[in-house]
Amino acid sequence: MLELQQNTRLHWLLLLIAVILLLSLTKSLSDSSEEFASDVQTKLQMLGRLQRAADDEVPDTVMQEAIESVENIKQTIPVAQSVSVAEAEALSAVSKLTNDFITEGRASLVGSSELNFGSSRFWQVRVEYQGKMSQRSLFGLLTIMDGSKPAFRVISFRYRPGRSDSITVVLDFLYRNAQE
Numbered sequence: 001m002l003e004l005q006q007n008t009r010l011h012w013l014l015l016l017i018a019v020i021l022l023l024s025l026t027k028s029l030s031d032s033s034e035e036f037a038s039d040v041q042t043k044l045q046m047l048g049r050l051q052r053a054a055d056d057e058v059p060d061t062v063m064q065e066a067i068e069s070v071e072n073i074k075q076t077i078p079v080a081q082s083v084s085v086a087e088a089e090a091l092s093a094v095s096k097l098t099n100d101f102i103t104e105g106r107a108s109l110v111g112s113s114e115l116n117f118g119s120s121r122f123w124q125v126r127v128e129y130q131g132k133m134s135q136r137s138l139f140g141l142l143t144i145m146d147g148s149k150p151a152f153r154v155i156s157f158r159y160r161p162g163r164s165d166s167i168t169v170v171l172d173f174l175y176r177n178a179q180e
Contacts, residue, residue, distance in 0.1 A: 074120065077151050079178045083112055083123045086175035090125035093152070094171055098129055101141040102167060105131035110170065121177040126155065126170065133159065133167045150174070 003010070080086035091107045098105055110126035133141065138159065145154050155170040 073150050074176065076149070077122070077174050077176050080123060080175040081178045083114070083125075086123040086173070087112055087125050089175065090127050090171075090173035093173060094127045094129045094169075097144055098131070098141065098169070101137040102129070102131035102133045105129055115174075123175045123177070125173045125175065127173065128168065128170045130166070130168045132165045134165060135161050145169075145171075 078089065080089055087109055091109060094107050095105065107127055107129045110128050112123055112125045115122040115124055138161075145157075147153065152171050152173045155172055156168070157170075158168045160166045
């Protein structure tokens with residue numbers, strides 16, 4: 001303690017450390033307040049867009065057409081009694097879809113999840129299918145996976161033509177709950 005009182009350089013060094021700590025604290029508080037302000041600004045903009053959207057009335061005819069369109073699409077989605085049945089049907093469906101194009105195919109279940117849209121409940125089942133495919137079969141396979149069917153979609157598609165001719169496709173299948 002005696003050395004601290006007698007050494008002026010030590011006084012200046014301690015003062016410098018205190019100033020650095022104070023500046024660091026100020027910078028930290030400034031950064032967090034800027035982040036908070038940015039977050040609040042984003043939320044205010046979203047609120048403004050939502051309020052403007054709520055103020056715009058949708059004509060009854062447009063709303064009715066949208067409802068009918070949704071119902072028509074829902075009718076094209078296959079029905080399953082349970083998630084286990086949906087998983088089994090997805091494994092079967094991927095084999096049927098690819099049977100004409102992929103040889104030595106093997107389907108494996110990646111996972112499934114429940115989706116709720118309004119009062120409707122769906123199951124999304126993800127399946128991976130691996131096998132071998134000749135280059136001549138590629139166009140046929142891509143034709144059936146063109147996105148025109150709302151009940152399934154391609155998540156990933158990996159094809160290695162050449163000596164291995166290996167293909168790996170990951171698909172999501174959608175099933176409606178039969179109890180609705």
